Amino acid sequence: MKKQIITVAGGGSTYTPGIIQAVLHGQNRLPVSEIRLYDIDATRNENMYLIIQYMLEQQGFSNIQVKQTANPEEAFTNADFIFSQIRVGGLTMREKxxxxxxxxxxxxxxxxxxxxxxxxxxxxxxxxxxxxFVQKYAPEAWILNYTNPETIISEAVRRQYPGIRMINVCDMTIGIEDTLAKNYGYDRDNWIATYYGLNHFGWYTKIYDKSLKRDIMPELLxxxxxxxxxxxxxxxxRAFNMIRFMVQQFPDNIPNNYLEYYFYPDMYVNYAxxxxxxxxxxxxGRERKTHEMAEKIRNKVEGDILDFYFGVHGVYIVDIAAALLNDEKKRFMLIVENKGAIPNLRADAVVEVPAYVGATGVEAIRLSAIGDFHKGLMEAQVAAEKLLVDAYFENSYQKALQAFTLNQTVPNATVAKQVLDEMIKANEAYWPELNK
Structure with a gap:
């Protein structure tokens, strides 16, 4: 099998070691000859380059070449897979x-x-x-996108690049399933889950356990x-126990924990x-520790230097890449254009549903019609996100204000406008100009 070239866009991210660790563990399914770290933040990318190079040496993978660059031509030319996890504005803007x-x-x-x-x-x-850049330098590559917020990003890309070879990925459902399985005595590897929603905005309706040969949703509830x-x-x-709280209020499904922000914004604000x-x-925490690890490697400190919790982040994206490469027809939760997957939701919504992945890409599973409570919540959120993407492409302040007002964490248009106006100033270097 031809060895692959992988580019990590946002290479300086503290999540990069988890991705690379999963790549190293998956060499039988996704053999790799070269890893490229692409990031506009030279310091973070240099630190991560040192860490990844050290990982490869420590684990006996000196045959895999690792490069760092801020040049898109060097990053993407002839790449097979691009793992995108860029964070525009970094943690400084996240704080705002x-x-x-x-x-x-x-x-x-x-x-x-x-x-x-x-x-x-x-x-x-x-x-x-x-x-x-990928279209220009590696048009046959697959982009596996972790960049948030996923449904907004996916909607924008769908409009400008409708035929792009891109899969939008979120590992939160895997995190929820792992947590439930660990706490309640199951093996998640035996689960076939049915879930629908938007990114960070959905519900489980069924979890079939292959070893037990039954739907375990009733006992999980x-x-x-x-x-x-x-x-x-x-x-x-706290976040996972909010799932418990929501189930006690709405006992028919297991919700994504992020729904707490929409159902109980008052509780969150009081807690924060x-x-x-x-x-x-x-x-x-993670940022400081990563910098310290890079400094130890730079100064040739001996002993156990690497200290990461790798989690499911890397495993999930590598599994999807392997499923594409090997035509595995493996099932994942993915973010896709609806096109009837949820039959009574608008076809152009960007939804998160089960889908199979093989050599030709993604084949979403068609689900049953959903009830009015979830449908109403999703329709409002879809409309708000589409208005936000409209605001970007049309440079429209009015569309942005409509989006902010419709967002379900917002009680009225007055506060929506206040936050929007302050956000415009804070994001002056990043947002498009919004014309009134």
Whole structure:
């Protein structure tokens, strides 16, 4: 089998080691000759280059070449797969996404609420530019996109590049399933899950366990009613136990934990610290630790240097790449244009549903019609996201205001306008000009 060239766009990300670790473990299914780290932040990319090169040497993969670059031609020419995880504006802008809405008593979060919309408007242009580079330098490559917020990004790319070889990926469903399985005594490898929604905005309707030969959804719902979920990280412990709280209120399905921001924004605002948000936690944790590891390698410190929790992030994206390469027809939760997958939802919605992946790409599974409660929530969110993408392409302040007002974390147009106007100033270097 031909060895592949993989480019990681956003190579300086602290998630890159997890992706590379999954690549190394998957050499039988996804053999690789070269890894390219592409990032406009030279310092972060240099640090990650040192870490990845060290990983390869420590694990006996000196036959795999690793390069770093900020030049798109060098990054993408002849690449087979592009793993995109760019974060436009970095953690500095994420901090503003989280803190500005909290000033107004609204949810401050990187992908949900008005923080997510700010991040979306900031990310569309650079992601479209990246897709253009890939079209120019590697038109046969597959782009596997982790860049958030996924449904907004996917909607924008779909409009400008309707035939692009791009799969939008989110590992949150895998994280939820892993957590449920670990806490309640199951093996997730035996699960076939049915789920529908938008990115970070959906519900499980069925989880079939192949070893038990039955749908275990009823017993999972019962366990969620009565048994606490335990996670080491306090913020994730709270997030996953919000699933339990939502099931106690709405007991028919297992929700994505991110729905707490839409169902109970008041609870989140009361819980959140407006002066120290998730961005600050990451800056003081994962980011600092990554920099320290790179410094140790740079200074040739001996001993155990690498200290990462690799998680499911890398495994998921590598599994999808292997399924494409080997025509595996493997099932994943993916973000796709609806086109009837949810039959009673608008066809041009960008939805997250089960799909099979093989050599020709993605084949979404057609589901049953959904009920009015979920349908109504999704339709409002889809409309708000489409208005936001309209605002980008039309340079329209009015469309942006409509999107912000319709966002389901926002109680009225007055506060929507206040946050929008402050976000325009904060994102002056990133957003398109919005004309009134």
């Amino acid at each position: 996404d989280e803190k500005i809405p909290l000033k107004y008593g609204l949810v401050g979060q990187e992908t949900c609420g008005l923080g997510g919309f700010a991040y979306g408007l900031r990310s569309i242009g650079p992601l479209l530019e990246l897709v253009g 019962e366990k969620l009613q009565t048994q606490e979920i335990k996670e080491e990280d306090p913020s994730w412990n 610290d407006p002066n120290y948000t998730r961005a600050n936690t990451i800056m003081d």
